[in-house]
Amino acid sequence: HxxxxxxxxxxxxxxxxxxxxxxxxxxxxxxxxxxxxxxxxxxxxxxxxxxxxxxxxSSVHFGDYYSSGKFSKIDNMRNILSNKISIISRQEPKDIADIWFICKNLDFRWEDIIYEAGEKRLVEEIFVVECLRTFQFEKLSNIKWIKPVNIENFKPDCDIIIENIITKSENKLFTKKMET
Missing domain, CATH: 3.30.360 (Dihydrodipicolinate Reductase; domain 2)
Structure with missing residues (x-):
């Protein structure tokens, strides 16, 4: 809608x-x-x-909104992540970058995120995995990054995300030191 x-x-x-x-x-x-x-x-x-x-x-929202200064309704990272997963078929480099960044900074279980994304839009775990597996990582170079990011890190980190989704485990990128 x-x-x-x-x-x-x-x-x-x-x-x-x-x-x-x-x-x-x-x-x-x-x-x-x-x-x-x-x-x-x-x-x-x-x-x-x-x-x-x-x-x-969407009539489906997970977690709370928060406010900061003049902005009274800011979405939380977990809900943003489930939104990104629910639209992963777009294969937008910015969406993949956002998924990666959120994974680096948020503790969660993939089983829960896939469920939440599925509540918003029909999303199957295997489809999410396939979208991540076939993503053309060179497209990330088209993003105008605020700070330089080592794009070489995306593919191995994406492999970890894929494994976490398949095994329905916790997000293992969260414990990894942020290397940009």
């Missing part, structure tokens, strides 16, 4: 950011997705934050 007010929400968010002295550069906007690069201090700072918004309404 798509939210017909998506464009209005995006406009309110960008207006608020601009009103609070942030420079907002649209990177990609459509009726289903919007990406922005946000710069502090009206663009004088080289520090950049990427914001992604997806227009996908």
């Amino acid at each position: 798509k939210d017909s007010y998506f464009g209005d929400y995006i406009q309110k968010i960008t207006d608020s950011l601009i009103d609070n002295n942030f420079k907002v550069k649209p990177y990609g906007i459509s009726s289903t997705f919007a990406t922005f690069h946000i710069f502090d201090n009206k663009g004088k700072s080289k520090k950049k934050l990427n914001l992604d918004f997806i227009n996908e309404k």
